[in-house]
Amino acid sequence: MSDMSLHETVAETEYEAQMGDYFALLKPRVMSLVVFTALVGLIVAPVGVHPFIGFVAILCIAVGAGASGALNMWWDADIDARMRRTAKRPIPDGRVKPGEALGIGMALSGFSIVLLALATNFVAAGLLAFTIFFYAVVYSMWLKRATPQNIVIGGAAGSFPPMIGWAVATGGVGIESILMFALIFMWTPPHFWALALFVKTDYGDAGVPMLTETHGRRSTRNHVLAYCLPLVAVAIGLGFTSIGGWVYLTVAVFFNAWFLKGCYDIWRRDEAQAEADKYKVEIQTFKVSLYYLFAHFGALLIEAALRSGGL
Known part of the structure; x- marks a missing residue:
């Protein structure tokens, strides 16, 4: 074997993707939130679903979310390479060629949509198809690099899973599923912007117009409170629908009072105060936001369990 052929063999071995590399394309951490909220939407729906059909549906939703992640990584490979946080993505x-990521994303998209349509109904499959399209095309390819409201738009894609789960069971959309969608949608901006205030990012260097860099930190603080106010209304309102109850309302009142207080404190501070205590309020509010969705959707599960037990 010549030196040249040996070198080519070694190079091919070095760049041969592993299963873990392909799995990383699917953004498994994001997928876990998708699966949880979709499962809640399925369970709290007023129509029961056979456990096997429910399993297949959740699998399809998870695969669809992974497909969105792969397509996003394929399109954003150029900016991912310029940011420290994402430079080690496949x-x-x-570790993975762009064409491979595109092929995986397209194949998993088609598989998840078709299987969900065959296993459940066309409404659920249509919502899943729209979610993938919205995240991969509307958000990733169009608006992410065009507007500082990109995190709001991207958050919409992550808000559809409970609505899809509801549609799997009911074959349609109800006020309950719309409010579950709105809960995630309104939570995303204050959650992310609270983080952006105390974590330095390199989105600006990558050409992504994040609010903290395009409009400044004072404007970002205003936006945190502006989105938190309707979030509180949505969260409390959900408690008065057919899937709410005293357990959910107790949790919602507690967490929304806690989160609103944090967002208000973020709004009334300036950068000098934040730097003086090393962004203590911003960090604490972000930590509250991490538990916020889990607490609300967990309370909805408890309400569903109580109703099934006749309580």
């Missing part, structure tokens, strides 16, 4: 790190 494509910019050279």
